[in-house]
Amino acid sequence: MKYFIAFLSLIVVVLAYHDHSEHHADYVVKSKEDLAHARDHCVSKLTIADDLVEKYKKWEYPDDEKTHCYLKCIFEELGLYDDEKGFDVHKVHHQVAGDKVDHFDDLHKTIESCAKEGADSDDSCIRAYRGGICLINNNLTLVKQSFVSD
Structure with a gap:
Protein backbone atom coordinates (compact mmCIF):
# COMPACT_ATOMS: atom_id res chain seq x y z
CA MET A 1 0.00 0.00 0.00
CA LYS A 2 2.76 2.46 0.87
CA TYR A 3 4.42 1.76 -2.51
CA PHE A 4 1.16 2.53 -4.24
CA ILE A 5 0.86 5.84 -2.37
CA ALA A 6 4.49 6.70 -3.17
CA PHE A 7 3.93 5.85 -6.83
CA LEU A 8 0.72 7.87 -6.92
CA SER A 9 2.52 10.83 -5.31
CA LEU A 10 5.26 10.62 -7.92
CA ILE A 11 2.69 10.67 -10.73
CA VAL A 12 1.01 13.74 -9.21
CA VAL A 13 4.36 15.56 -8.99
CA VAL A 14 5.28 14.65 -12.58
CA LEU A 15 1.88 15.73 -13.89
CA ALA A 16 2.00 18.98 -11.93
CA TYR A 17 5.45 19.77 -13.34
CA HIS A 18 4.33 18.80 -16.85
CA ASP A 19 1.25 21.04 -16.65
CA HIS A 20 3.36 23.86 -15.23
CA SER A 21 6.01 23.61 -17.94
CA GLU A 22 3.44 23.49 -20.74
CA HIS A 23 2.25 27.04 -20.13
CA HIS A 24 4.83 28.44 -22.52
CA ALA A 25 5.41 25.40 -24.71
CA ASP A 26 3.43 26.90 -27.58
CA TYR A 27 5.05 30.32 -27.23
CA VAL A 28 7.82 31.26 -29.62
CA VAL A 29 10.15 33.98 -28.32
CA LYS A 30 9.65 37.08 -30.44
CA SER A 31 12.52 38.76 -32.29
CA LYS A 32 13.45 42.37 -32.86
CA GLU A 33 11.64 42.15 -36.21
CA ASP A 34 8.49 40.87 -34.49
CA LEU A 35 8.61 43.84 -32.12
CA ALA A 36 9.15 46.26 -35.04
CA HIS A 37 6.16 44.73 -36.87
CA ALA A 38 3.99 45.01 -33.74
CA ARG A 39 5.06 48.62 -33.25
CA VAL A 53 6.47 57.21 -31.62
CA GLU A 54 9.88 58.77 -31.00
CA LYS A 55 9.39 58.41 -27.24
CA TYR A 56 8.33 54.79 -27.63
CA LYS A 57 11.48 54.02 -29.61
CA LYS A 58 13.46 55.20 -26.55
CA TRP A 59 11.36 52.96 -24.27
CA GLU A 60 9.63 56.05 -22.82
CA TYR A 61 5.93 55.56 -22.22
CA PRO A 62 3.98 58.59 -20.92
CA ASP A 63 0.92 57.98 -18.77
CA ASP A 64 -1.76 58.94 -21.33
CA GLU A 65 -4.67 57.25 -23.05
CA LYS A 66 -2.92 56.69 -26.42
CA THR A 67 0.12 55.14 -24.74
CA HIS A 68 -2.03 52.90 -22.55
CA CYS A 69 -3.74 51.43 -25.61
CA TYR A 70 -0.49 51.33 -27.59
CA LEU A 71 1.19 49.12 -24.98
CA LYS A 72 -1.89 46.92 -24.79
CA CYS A 73 -1.77 46.55 -28.58
CA ILE A 74 1.95 45.67 -28.49
CA PHE A 75 1.47 43.02 -25.80
CA GLU A 76 -1.49 41.55 -27.69
CA GLU A 77 0.45 41.45 -30.97
CA LEU A 78 3.30 39.63 -29.21
CA GLY A 79 0.87 37.11 -27.68
CA LEU A 80 1.61 38.20 -24.11
CA TYR A 81 -1.69 39.82 -23.13
CA ASP A 82 -5.38 39.35 -23.71
CA ASP A 83 -8.38 41.36 -22.45
CA GLU A 84 -10.00 38.47 -20.59
CA LYS A 85 -6.99 36.83 -18.96
CA GLY A 86 -4.57 39.75 -18.73
CA PHE A 87 -0.87 38.96 -18.99
CA ASP A 88 0.25 35.40 -19.57
CA VAL A 89 2.97 35.35 -16.92
CA HIS A 90 4.62 32.21 -18.29
CA LYS A 91 4.86 33.61 -21.81
CA VAL A 92 6.18 36.96 -20.56
CA HIS A 93 8.78 35.08 -18.53
CA HIS A 94 9.71 32.96 -21.51
CA GLN A 95 10.09 36.09 -23.68
CA VAL A 96 12.29 37.86 -21.14
CA ALA A 97 14.35 34.86 -19.98
CA GLY A 98 14.54 32.95 -23.27
CA ASP A 99 15.35 29.27 -22.86
CA LYS A 100 16.54 29.76 -19.27
CA VAL A 101 13.06 29.82 -17.77
CA ASP A 102 12.68 28.83 -14.12
CA HIS A 103 9.12 29.56 -13.11
CA PHE A 104 10.15 29.45 -9.45
CA ASP A 105 12.76 32.23 -9.57
CA ASP A 106 12.60 35.87 -8.47
CA LEU A 107 12.07 37.10 -12.03
CA HIS A 108 8.90 35.03 -12.29
CA LYS A 109 7.67 36.45 -8.99
CA THR A 110 8.33 39.98 -10.26
CA ILE A 111 6.45 39.29 -13.48
CA GLU A 112 3.52 37.82 -11.52
CA SER A 113 3.44 40.90 -9.31
CA CYS A 114 3.57 43.27 -12.30
CA ALA A 115 0.83 41.33 -14.07
CA LYS A 116 -1.48 42.22 -11.17
CA GLU A 117 -0.82 45.96 -11.54
CA GLY A 118 -3.95 47.76 -12.61
CA ALA A 119 -6.12 44.69 -12.06
CA ASP A 120 -8.59 46.91 -10.23
CA SER A 121 -9.25 48.93 -13.40
CA ASP A 122 -12.15 48.18 -15.74
CA ASP A 123 -10.08 49.56 -18.64
CA SER A 124 -7.97 46.87 -20.32
CA CYS A 125 -5.63 49.51 -21.78
CA ILE A 126 -4.86 50.76 -18.27
CA ARG A 127 -4.35 47.20 -16.98
CA ALA A 128 -1.92 46.42 -19.80
CA TYR A 129 -0.13 49.76 -19.38
CA ARG A 130 0.35 49.42 -15.62
CA GLY A 131 1.54 45.84 -15.85
CA GLY A 132 3.82 46.63 -18.78
CA ILE A 133 5.32 49.71 -17.14
CA CYS A 134 5.96 47.73 -13.97
CA LEU A 135 7.72 45.05 -16.00
CA ILE A 136 9.73 47.57 -18.00
CA ASN A 137 10.70 49.58 -14.91
CA ASN A 138 11.78 46.47 -13.01
CA ASN A 139 13.51 44.65 -15.88
CA LEU A 140 14.25 47.12 -18.69
CA THR A 141 17.62 45.58 -19.52
CA LEU A 142 16.17 42.07 -19.77
CA VAL A 143 13.16 43.28 -21.75
CA LYS A 144 15.39 45.11 -24.24
CA GLN A 145 17.79 42.16 -24.51
CA SER A 146 14.95 39.75 -25.20
CA PHE A 147 14.36 41.55 -28.50
CA VAL A 148 18.00 41.99 -29.55
CA SER A 149 18.56 38.69 -31.30
CA ASP A 150 16.92 37.84 -34.59
Whole structure:
Protein backbone atom coordinates (compact mmCIF):
# COMPACT_ATOMS: atom_id res chain seq x y z
CA MET A 1 0.00 0.00 0.00
CA LYS A 2 2.76 2.46 0.87
CA TYR A 3 4.42 1.76 -2.51
CA PHE A 4 1.16 2.53 -4.24
CA ILE A 5 0.86 5.84 -2.37
CA ALA A 6 4.49 6.70 -3.17
CA PHE A 7 3.93 5.85 -6.83
CA LEU A 8 0.72 7.87 -6.92
CA SER A 9 2.52 10.83 -5.31
CA LEU A 10 5.26 10.62 -7.92
CA ILE A 11 2.69 10.67 -10.73
CA VAL A 12 1.01 13.74 -9.21
CA VAL A 13 4.36 15.56 -8.99
CA VAL A 14 5.28 14.65 -12.58
CA LEU A 15 1.88 15.73 -13.89
CA ALA A 16 2.00 18.98 -11.93
CA TYR A 17 5.45 19.77 -13.34
CA HIS A 18 4.33 18.80 -16.85
CA ASP A 19 1.25 21.04 -16.65
CA HIS A 20 3.36 23.86 -15.23
CA SER A 21 6.01 23.61 -17.94
CA GLU A 22 3.44 23.49 -20.74
CA HIS A 23 2.25 27.04 -20.13
CA HIS A 24 4.83 28.44 -22.52
CA ALA A 25 5.41 25.40 -24.71
CA ASP A 26 3.43 26.90 -27.58
CA TYR A 27 5.05 30.32 -27.23
CA VAL A 28 7.82 31.26 -29.62
CA VAL A 29 10.15 33.98 -28.32
CA LYS A 30 9.65 37.08 -30.44
CA SER A 31 12.52 38.76 -32.29
CA LYS A 32 13.45 42.37 -32.86
CA GLU A 33 11.64 42.15 -36.21
CA ASP A 34 8.49 40.87 -34.49
CA LEU A 35 8.61 43.84 -32.12
CA ALA A 36 9.15 46.26 -35.04
CA HIS A 37 6.16 44.73 -36.87
CA ALA A 38 3.99 45.01 -33.74
CA ARG A 39 5.06 48.62 -33.25
CA ASP A 40 4.25 49.53 -36.87
CA HIS A 41 0.88 47.78 -36.67
CA CYS A 42 -0.10 49.46 -33.39
CA VAL A 43 1.07 52.93 -34.49
CA SER A 44 -1.04 52.60 -37.64
CA LYS A 45 -4.06 51.05 -35.92
CA LEU A 46 -4.16 53.67 -33.15
CA THR A 47 -2.98 56.64 -35.25
CA ILE A 48 -0.12 57.48 -32.90
CA ALA A 49 1.52 60.90 -33.37
CA ASP A 50 5.18 61.05 -34.46
CA ASP A 51 6.35 62.65 -31.20
CA LEU A 52 4.95 59.72 -29.21
CA VAL A 53 6.47 57.21 -31.62
CA GLU A 54 9.88 58.77 -31.00
CA LYS A 55 9.39 58.41 -27.24
CA TYR A 56 8.33 54.79 -27.63
CA LYS A 57 11.48 54.02 -29.61
CA LYS A 58 13.46 55.20 -26.55
CA TRP A 59 11.36 52.96 -24.27
CA GLU A 60 9.63 56.05 -22.82
CA TYR A 61 5.93 55.56 -22.22
CA PRO A 62 3.98 58.59 -20.92
CA ASP A 63 0.92 57.98 -18.77
CA ASP A 64 -1.76 58.94 -21.33
CA GLU A 65 -4.67 57.25 -23.05
CA LYS A 66 -2.92 56.69 -26.42
CA THR A 67 0.12 55.14 -24.74
CA HIS A 68 -2.03 52.90 -22.55
CA CYS A 69 -3.74 51.43 -25.61
CA TYR A 70 -0.49 51.33 -27.59
CA LEU A 71 1.19 49.12 -24.98
CA LYS A 72 -1.89 46.92 -24.79
CA CYS A 73 -1.77 46.55 -28.58
CA ILE A 74 1.95 45.67 -28.49
CA PHE A 75 1.47 43.02 -25.80
CA GLU A 76 -1.49 41.55 -27.69
CA GLU A 77 0.45 41.45 -30.97
CA LEU A 78 3.30 39.63 -29.21
CA GLY A 79 0.87 37.11 -27.68
CA LEU A 80 1.61 38.20 -24.11
CA TYR A 81 -1.69 39.82 -23.13
CA ASP A 82 -5.38 39.35 -23.71
CA ASP A 83 -8.38 41.36 -22.45
CA GLU A 84 -10.00 38.47 -20.59
CA LYS A 85 -6.99 36.83 -18.96
CA GLY A 86 -4.57 39.75 -18.73
CA PHE A 87 -0.87 38.96 -18.99
CA ASP A 88 0.25 35.40 -19.57
CA VAL A 89 2.97 35.35 -16.92
CA HIS A 90 4.62 32.21 -18.29
CA LYS A 91 4.86 33.61 -21.81
CA VAL A 92 6.18 36.96 -20.56
CA HIS A 93 8.78 35.08 -18.53
CA HIS A 94 9.71 32.96 -21.51
CA GLN A 95 10.09 36.09 -23.68
CA VAL A 96 12.29 37.86 -21.14
CA ALA A 97 14.35 34.86 -19.98
CA GLY A 98 14.54 32.95 -23.27
CA ASP A 99 15.35 29.27 -22.86
CA LYS A 100 16.54 29.76 -19.27
CA VAL A 101 13.06 29.82 -17.77
CA ASP A 102 12.68 28.83 -14.12
CA HIS A 103 9.12 29.56 -13.11
CA PHE A 104 10.15 29.45 -9.45
CA ASP A 105 12.76 32.23 -9.57
CA ASP A 106 12.60 35.87 -8.47
CA LEU A 107 12.07 37.10 -12.03
CA HIS A 108 8.90 35.03 -12.29
CA LYS A 109 7.67 36.45 -8.99
CA THR A 110 8.33 39.98 -10.26
CA ILE A 111 6.45 39.29 -13.48
CA GLU A 112 3.52 37.82 -11.52
CA SER A 113 3.44 40.90 -9.31
CA CYS A 114 3.57 43.27 -12.30
CA ALA A 115 0.83 41.33 -14.07
CA LYS A 116 -1.48 42.22 -11.17
CA GLU A 117 -0.82 45.96 -11.54
CA GLY A 118 -3.95 47.76 -12.61
CA ALA A 119 -6.12 44.69 -12.06
CA ASP A 120 -8.59 46.91 -10.23
CA SER A 121 -9.25 48.93 -13.40
CA ASP A 122 -12.15 48.18 -15.74
CA ASP A 123 -10.08 49.56 -18.64
CA SER A 124 -7.97 46.87 -20.32
CA CYS A 125 -5.63 49.51 -21.78
CA ILE A 126 -4.86 50.76 -18.27
CA ARG A 127 -4.35 47.20 -16.98
CA ALA A 128 -1.92 46.42 -19.80
CA TYR A 129 -0.13 49.76 -19.38
CA ARG A 130 0.35 49.42 -15.62
CA GLY A 131 1.54 45.84 -15.85
CA GLY A 132 3.82 46.63 -18.78
CA ILE A 133 5.32 49.71 -17.14
CA CYS A 134 5.96 47.73 -13.97
CA LEU A 135 7.72 45.05 -16.00
CA ILE A 136 9.73 47.57 -18.00
CA ASN A 137 10.70 49.58 -14.91
CA ASN A 138 11.78 46.47 -13.01
CA ASN A 139 13.51 44.65 -15.88
CA LEU A 140 14.25 47.12 -18.69
CA THR A 141 17.62 45.58 -19.52
CA LEU A 142 16.17 42.07 -19.77
CA VAL A 143 13.16 43.28 -21.75
CA LYS A 144 15.39 45.11 -24.24
CA GLN A 145 17.79 42.16 -24.51
CA SER A 146 14.95 39.75 -25.20
CA PHE A 147 14.36 41.55 -28.50
CA VAL A 148 18.00 41.99 -29.55
CA SER A 149 18.56 38.69 -31.30
CA ASP A 150 16.92 37.84 -34.59
